[in-house]
Amino acid sequence: MLHLADIRENKDEYIKALTKRNFDASSIFDQVISLDDKRRSTQTSLDNTLAESNKLSKEIGMMFKNGEAHKANILKERTVKLKEDSKDLQDALATTIAELDQLLYTIPNIPQDSVPAGKSEDDNEEVFRKGAIPTLDEGSLPHWELAKKYDIIDFELGNKITGAGFPVYKGKGARLQRALINYFLDKNTAAGYMEYQVPHLVNEASGFGTGQLPDKEGQMYHAGIDDLYLIPTAEVPVTNMYRDSLLEEKDLPITCTAYTPCFRREAGSYGAHVRGLNRLHQFDKVEIVRLEKSENSDAALDGMVEHVKSILDELKLPYRILRLCGGDLGFTSTLTYDFEVFSTAQDRWLEISSVSNFKTFQANRLKLRYRDADGNKQLAHTLNGSALALPRVLAGILENYQTLTGIEIPEVLIPYCGFERI
RNA sequence: AGAGAGGUGGCCGAGCGGUCGAAGGCGCACGCCUGGAAAGCGUGUAUACGCCAAAAGCGUAUCGAGGGUUCGAAUCCCUUCCUCUCUGCCA
Numbered sequence: 092m093l094h095l096a097d098i099r100e101n102k103d104e105y106i107k108a109l110t111k112r113n114f115d116a117s118s119i120f121d122q123v124i125s126l127d128d129k130r131r132s133t134q135t136s137l138d139n140t141l142a143e144s145n146k147l148s149k150e151i152g153m154m155f156k157n158g159e160a161h162k163a164n165i166l167k168e169r170t171v172k173l174k175e176d177s178k179d180l181q182d183a184l185a186t187t188i189a190e191l192d193q194l195l196y197t198i199p200n201i202p203q204d205s206v207p208a209g210k211s212e213d214d215n216e217e218v219f220r221k222g223a224i225p226t227l228d229e230g231s232l233p234h235w236e237l238a239k240k241y242d243i244i245d246f247e248l249g250n251k252i253t254g255a256g257f258p259v260y261k262g263k264g265a266r267l268q269r270a271l272i273n274y275f276l277d278k279n280t281a282a283g284y285m286e287y288q289v290p291h292l293v294n295e296a297s298g299f300g301t302g303q304l305p306d307k308e309g310q311m312y313h314a315g316i317d318d319l320y321l322i323p324t325a326e327v328p329v330t331n332m333y334r335d336s337l338l339e340e341k342d343l344p345i346t347c348t349a350y351t352p353c354f355r356r357e358a359g360s361y362g363a364h365v366r367g368l369n370r371l372h373q374f375d376k377v378e379i380v381r382l383e384k385s386e387n388s389d390a391a392l393d394g395m396v397e398h399v400k401s402i403l404d405e406l407k408l409p410y411r412i413l414r415l416c417g418g419d420l421g422f423t424s425t426l427t428y429d430f431e432v433f434s435t436a437q438d439r440w441l442e443i444s445s446v447s448n449f450k451t452f453q454a455n456r457l458k459l460r461y462r463d464a465d466g467n468k469q470l471a472h473t474l475n476g477s478a479l480a481l482p483r484v485l486a487g488i489l490e491n492y493q494t495l496t497g498i499e500i501p502e503v504l505i506p507y508c509g510f511e512r513i
Numbered sequence: 514a515g516a517g518a519g520g521u522g523g524c525c526g527a528g529c530g531g532u533c534g535a536a537g538g539c540g541c542a543c544g545c546c547u548g549g550a551a552a553g554c555g556u557g558u559a560u561a562c563g564c565c566a567a568a569a570g571c572g573u574a575u576c577g578a579g580g581g582u583u584c585g586a587a588u589c590c591c592u593u594c595c596u597c598u599c600u601g602c603c604a
Contacts (some may be wrong), residue, residue, distance in 0.1 A: 152531040
């Protein structure tokens with residue numbers, strides 16, 4: 092969430108930037124500021140009341156000690172009113188803070204200057220494209236047909252075990268998936284990211300820290316008995332490792348990578364575009380996360396983009412990079428680049444990575460700070476990206492590398508697979 | 514899962530109703546000492562919020578978390594989370 096001091100300082104600028112999201116912040120900012128004023132004055136009154144109360148208590152204590160019980164009992168009566176007042180002020184303060192937070196939760200992050208205005212994904216700006224789109228033979232198939240033909244992914248079996256959106260990978264399909272995970276992790280660690288294995292269920296505080304809660308509660312699976320959430324992305328557990336932390340500037344950047352399955356309810360998704368691997372309730376993903384000092388985060392985002400590009404270059408898949416417009420930008424992000432791979436047999440682009448700079452938006456919730464060279468504490472910047480999300484990369488490989496007699500394996504994956512074609 | 518013990522500052526550890534944000538030690542920073550270092554000595558060493566233009570300063574809160582008793586709680590009571598030991602179960 093946004094920082095109160097920042098809102099006060101940059102109000103007009105923020106309002107303008109938020110119009111790119113089609114979000115009108117003017118009245119909400121006024122409410123926020125007036126609530127914050129109220130919070131402060133209430134805090135002051137409460138502090139004064141408590142100070143007086145503390146003072147009296149000390150005096151009473153001294154009196155009892157000096158054997159002046161009678162005087163002490165008289166003084167006690169004066170504390171009754173103070174106690175009532177402080178109780179009321181405490182309640183008022185709690186209410187005001189709750190209202191303030193409630194309001195702050197509804198305000199999305201401030202888009203950067205380079206973010207184009209726009210309503211939907213149609214307004215995203217293509218900034219890069221690479222890789223030849225192959226000309227497929229007559230009779231080429233979409234990946235779900237290929238999966239059946241070569242018996243490498245069984246969607247029906249997943250339906251039986253769990254339900255739609257939980258495919259079963261078999262034989263060379265499973266092996267190819269594992270190869271991709273290992274290849275991605277190797278690429279990421281070679282680039283300096285530290286590998287982690289993290290929990291796949293998180294508590295409420297973690298979901299809140301990275302911004303999934305309370306906004307996207309309905310998108311996560313919830314294990315009610317233990318009040319835990321299945322992770323929708325490794326971003327949640329990985330970033331939350333650093334919740335409530337005060338780092339030293341020399342510790343930064345901190346760079347992490349983790350492979351996890353991801354679980355998403357995808358409520359509201361339906362239709363032909365969710366076929367096959369295009370949209371699943373459970374999928375695998377290798378994620379990269381960076382914590383940066385403020386002045387470095389823009390460059391860090393560019394570095395992450397270059398890193399993901401290098402992976403796709405090695406896989407020799409046709410892809411493009413989009414700069415998301417304000418309307419399509421995630422709630423917590425200031426700038427996001429989506430990577431899409433071209434799915435030849437479906438004749439459409441599939442999102443396979445999303446690389447974002449959240450600046451201090453998550454850190455503010457996470458209480459993730461660092462001490463800079465001057466000894467001042469400031470919020471760290473958090474960034475993350477997929478490197479990469481598996482199913483659609485798999486779909487891209489199956490479709491783009493298909494021949495009438497089998498599916499070639501991208502050269503870079505052959506050592507990981509142990510076979511050259513399916 | 515059952516029984517017991519416990520969660521205190523960066524770490525160890527005392528305190529078990531009042532002057533306790535909290536002894537003592539370690540660590541860390543600075544200074545003295547030294548040719549230099551070690552040792553020794555001295556000083557300092559939490560976070561958040563509020564008041565203040567700001568610094569200084571002052572106030573408030575924080576001894577796992579939340580609530581309660583009390584004029585007053587690290588200390589007493591309740592709830593909850595976590596850790597350890599023993600028993601049980603188990604990949």
